[in-house]
Amino acid sequence: MTTRPIPLLLALIALALPLSLLAGRVWLDPASTPNAALILAELRLPRSLLALIAGAGLGAAGAAMQGYLRNPLADPGLFGIAPGAALGAVAALWFGYANSAWLIPLFALVGAGGAMALLAAIAGRTGGIALFTLAGLMVASLAGALTALAISLAPNAFAMESIVAWLNGALTDRSWREVWLAAPLVLAGIALLRAAGPALDALTLGETVARSLGVSPSRLLWLLVLGVGLTVGAVTAVAGIIGFVGLIVPHLVRPLTDRRPSRLIGPSALAGALLVLVADSAVRVLPLMTELRLGIALSLLGAPFFLWLLVKMRSGRL
Amino acid sequence: MTLSAHNLTMARRLANVSLALEPGTITAICGPNGAGKSTLLEALAGLIAPDLGHVRLAETMLAAMTPRERARAIGYLPQRAEIAWDVPVRSLVELGRMPYGDARAEPVEAALAALDLAAFAERRAQALSGGETARVLLARVLAGEPRWILADEPLAALDLAHQLALLAHLRRAADEGAKNRTGVVLVLHDLALAMNHADRAVVLHDGRVVADGPCEDALATEVIDRVWGVPARWLGEPGQKALVVG
Numbered sequence: 318m319t320t321r322p323i324p325l326l327l328a329l330i331a332l333a334l335p336l337s338l339l340a341g342r343v344w345l346d347p348a349s350t351p352n353a354a355l356i357l358a359e360l361r362l363p364r365s366l367l368a369l370i371a372g373a374g375l376g377a378a379g380a381a382m383q384g385y386l387r388n389p390l391a392d393p394g395l396f397g398i399a400p401g402a403a404l405g406a407v408a409a410l411w412f413g414y415a416n417s418a419w420l421i422p423l424f425a426l427v428g429a430g431g432a433m434a435l436l437a438a439i440a441g442r443t444g445g446i447a448l449f450t451l452a453g454l455m456v457a458s459l460a461g462a463l464t465a466l467a468i469s470l471a472p473n474a475f476a477m478e479s480i481v482a483w484l485n486g487a488l489t490d491r492s493w494r495e496v497w498l499a500a501p502l503v504l505a506g507i508a509l510l511r512a513a514g515p516a517l518d519a520l521t522l523g524e525t526v527a528r529s530l531g532v533s534p535s536r537l538l539w540l541l542v543l544g545v546g547l548t549v550g551a552v553t554a555v556a557g558i559i560g561f562v563g564l565i566v567p568h569l570v571r572p573l574t575d576r577r578p579s580r581l582i583g584p585s586a587l588a589g590a591l592l593v594l595v596a597d598s599a600v601r602v603l604p605l606m607t608e609l610r611l612g613i614a615l616s617l618l619g620a621p622f623f624l625w626l627l628v629k630m631r632s633g634r635l
Numbered sequence: 636m637t638l639s640a641h642n643l644t645m646a647r648r649l650a651n652v653s654l655a656l657e658p659g660t661i662t663a664i665c666g667p668n669g670a671g672k673s674t675l676l677e678a679l680a681g682l683i684a685p686d687l688g689h690v691r692l693a694e695t696m697l698a699a700m701t702p703r704e705r706a707r708a709i710g711y712l713p714q715r716a717e718i719a720w721d722v723p724v725r726s727l728v729e730l731g732r733m734p735y736g737d738a739r740a741e742p743v744e745a746a747l748a749a750l751d752l753a754a755f756a757e758r759r760a761q762a763l764s765g766g767e768t769a770r771v772l773l774a775r776v777l778a779g780e781p782r783w784i785l786a787d788e789p790l791a792a793l794d795l796a797h798q799l800a801l802l803a804h805l806r807r808a809a810d811e812g813a814k815n816r817t818g819v820v821l822v823l824h825d826l827a828l829a830m831n832h833a834d835r836a837v838v839l840h841d842g843r844v845v846a847d848g849p850c851e852d853a854l855a856t857e858v859i860d861r862v863w864g865v866p867a868r869w870l871g872e873p874g875q876k877a878l879v880v881g
């Protein structure tokens with residue numbers, strides 16, 4: 318089935334956005350809630366926009382990664398950029414900058430940039446996909462180990478608690494500042510990933526054929542590193558680690574497209590935006606003692622989905 | 636334009652291979668397993684860099700061309716079919732237009748028609764049989780209207796009728812071609828197909844050219860005995876020869 322997913326997803330976002338603005342521990346009634354306009358403009362709207370931006374970046378990065386690795390189980394986390402960004406943010410928290418609104422995302426962006434530079438230094442020259450994947454895994458596990466070290470050597474209980482809380486991504490208490498920081502980087506990243514689309518299509522026939530069609534492996538690799546780096550790096554910098562979106566979303570969207578990797582990136586960005594918007598609205602509404610962290614909620618949703626995917630693959634229906 | 640290899644050498648794979656291939660002809664590259672046939676084809680396509688030597692297209696060094704220029708001139712079909720996503724057949728054939736950055740319908744339709752695929756255009760890749768897949772992948776090469784078609788075992792997955800149809804199409808391409816006469820280089824295991832359909836055979840053994848010339852000479856029974864180590868006899872008339880081995 319090939320439908321036109323972009324108008325459908327835009328319509329769903331147009332439907333979900335107003336609901337998300339009203340949803341929360343306190344449901345907004347613009348007519349009667351005191352300070353409704355202020356709450357909307359300063360709290361709900363930036364948070365909802367940030368959810369859209371984060372989801373769009375993660376969805377597009379996931380679609381591009383699956384196209385690049387020709388594997389439906391690939392996830393943007395494989396490149397080690399999200400763990401690198403997380404390590405940067407953890408460093409900021411470790412040094413006691415928990416209350417500094419700018420320093421945490423800036424440290425995270427430096428961490429993402431460091432992971433990108435390391436990847437490019439190891440694998441950038443040859444452009445081989447296998448080497449690149451291994452390098453990404455190593456960067457991810459190095460960043461993960463350093464993050465664990467930072468937690469175990471945390472200078473005080475407050476730092477440890479804030480690190481652990483931050484690692485489980487969330488959009489709580491985010492403001493316009495985060496929106497302005499993430500939006501341009503994520504949009505630039507998505508544009509780079511879309512530019513990689515034709516080369517990803519050629520990669521459908523394997524690396525050798527792609528090269529015979531004029532694809533430059535190193536140019537493609539740079540587009541991917543920068544595109545995934547900007548999207549995932551910026552999202553992680555403002556929201557912490559939000560897993561599984563990049564894995565789930567391309568799967569949900571693929572049957573609505575003709576399955577060409579280039580045709581999956583735009584719809585995955587929109588579907589990712591919709592998923593994170595809905596999930597973030599849901600965690601606000603759930604009647605729990607404290608708000609469920611978005612990263613945890615999406616992992617709770619994502620892990621069973623991943624298992625279902627594996628079962629489906631085993632029975633050869635994927 | 637001539638495609639020529641000059642002293643190509645790659646450790647343990649090719650040793651000092653020199654060839655000058657002319658457009659308008661079909662050249663078969665033959666040899667036992669591990670002789671270096673696929674390596675030579677990839678080097679001729681500019682996809683691997685030899686340790687020594689170089690490949691030229693007319694007077695231009697292949698290594699000095701941009702990937703896109705090279706892709707416009709040389710269409711390459713690998714031995715192993717690999718289709719990662721279940722995309723429509725037409726989109727795979729359209730990939731052949733990538734070096735031009737267009738999806739012009741005319742060459743795509745012509746390639747689909749040439750390989751008897753018009754009815755398959757909207758089907759999904761993973762619903763195809765092995766032979767259909769092989770034809771789709773060759774149609775992708777034809778859609779790019781390359782000056783040179785370099786194909787590694789393009790007939791292996793095809794039934795007899797489609798083998799003959801494909802060879803007839805390659806012959807037409809060599810005789811007329813889209814713009815000029817196209818040159819065709821095929822890696823072939825089936826020596827009878829090479830004998831009956833190629834103009835010239837290049838026999839490789841341990842990375843060296845051991846015979847090169849008209850098929851009657853390059854695939855003579857002495858060569859087959861020496862290179863493959865099997866006694867063989869050719870039967871039948873020119874153009875319809877059969878090989879009896881053992």
